[in-house]
Amino acid sequence: MFPETRLRRNRYDRRIRELTAESRILTDRLVMPVFIDESLKGRKGIDSMPGIYRYGMDSIGDYARHLDELGISAILLFGIPEDKDELGSSSYDPDGVIQKSIKILKENYSGIIITDLCMCEYTSHGHCGIIRNGVIDNDSTIEAYGKIAVTYAESGADIIAPSGMMDGQVRAIRNALDTNGFQEIPIMSYSAKYASLLYGPFREAADSKPSFGDRKTHQMNPRNYREAMREIDLDVKEGADIVMVKPALFYLDVLTRARQFFDLPIAAYGVSGEYSMIANAVDKGLLQKEVIDEYIQSVFRAGADIFITYFAESYVSNVKR
Numbered sequence: 089m090f091p092e093t094r095l096r097r098n099r100y101d102r103r104i105r106e107l108t109a110e111s112r113i114l115t116d117r118l119v120m121p122v123f124i125d126e127s128l129k130g131r132k133g134i135d136s137m138p139g140i141y142r143y144g145m146d147s148i149g150d151y152a153r154h155l156d157e158l159g160i161s162a163i164l165l166f167g168i169p170e171d172k173d174e175l176g177s178s179s180y181d182p183d184g185v186i187q188k189s190i191k192i193l194k195e196n197y198s199g200i201i202i203t204d205l206c207m208c209e210y211t212s213h214g215h216c217g218i219i220r221n222g223v224i225d226n227d228s229t230i231e232a233y234g235k236i237a238v239t240y241a242e243s244g245a246d247i248i249a250p251s252g253m254m255d256g257q258v259r260a261i262r263n264a265l266d267t268n269g270f271q272e273i274p275i276m277s278y279s280a281k282y283a284s285l286l287y288g289p290f291r292e293a294a295d296s297k298p299s300f301g302d303r304k305t306h307q308m309n310p311r312n313y314r315e316a317m318r319e320i321d322l323d324v325k326e327g328a329d330i331v332m333v334k335p336a337l338f339y340l341d342v343l344t345r346a347r348q349f350f351d352l353p354i355a356a357y358g359v360s361g362e363y364s365m366i367a368n369a370v371d372k373g374l375l376q377k378e379v380i381d382e383y384i385q386s387v388f389r390a391g392a393d394i395f396i397t398y399f400a401e402s403y404v405s406n407v408k409r
């Protein structure tokens with residue numbers, strides 16, 4: 089109690105504040121999302137996300153080399169294919185945009201290549217799976233997910249990250265990988281992925297807006313957080329090696345609860361809307377640039393081991409400078 093105890097003693101000196109900090113940002117825990125557009129030449133900016141681009145197949149090698157030189161330790165790939173159809177068949181084409189890109193990346197990038205795995209960028213209707221009678225058919229969709237995973241592993245992906253929120257997707261992918269000789273490839277599962285409005289800018293970036301309906305039949309209800317523990321628990325039992333909470337900022341409570349319940353590595357995904365809010369506010373001078381550090385810090389403090397963020401590239405390059 090006061091006056092013996094004075095908590096400010098640890099705060100007067102900047103060096104002591106540093107010494108007693110309870111959490112810190114480790115740059116090798118930051119993952120940079122990368123959009124690859126099969127029909128694009130060069131790169132194209134994303135209006136709502138200042139500093140973030142889609143890359144064509146001709147420019148992805150150079151960009152990857154740049155990330156490698158910066159020391160970005162992992163990238164998460166999203167593909168925008170030239171061809172889309174009802175069944176999303178370009179997603180498991182061995183010559184698909186991601187499959188071809190991984191081969192280019194392998195020659196230019198020494199970090200970890202994580203592939204997002206879903207069908208919404210590949211289907212003509214923009215849904216995350218195969219539609220039957222107007223709804224996504226869970227069981228045929230997870231079978232397709234298994235096929236996609238094998239082609240990604242064959243192309244050289246280091247980690248497979250299913251984001252479709254189908255029931256049983258981790259098990260289906262684990263089985264497909266194992267029966268094709270890829271027992272050693274980890275699965276990072278988007279376990280607690282919410283039906284959030286914060287994905288808006290991403291859908292512009294990845295060209296994946298559903299042509300009818302929404303994603304509320306598979307993504308989680310933002311009002312729930314006990315259910316998130318059930319989702320994570322099932323993914324662990326199905327063989328997930330890393331689990332994820334997405335988005336990060338509005339769901340830090342979910343992250344903290346997951347940290348208390350589970351011992352495996354937990355990733356958080358700071359989605360496009362989070363980036364857009366903060367980056368645009370900083371650009372306009374409404375917030376100081378250092379707010380980005382506070383934002384990233386909040387996610388690690390809440391319990392994340394790994395943070396997927398569009399700020400990864402700029403943050404790491406600022407630290408290196």
Ligand SMILES: [Zn+2]
Pocket residue numbers: 206207208209215216251252
């Ligand atoms: Zn999807």
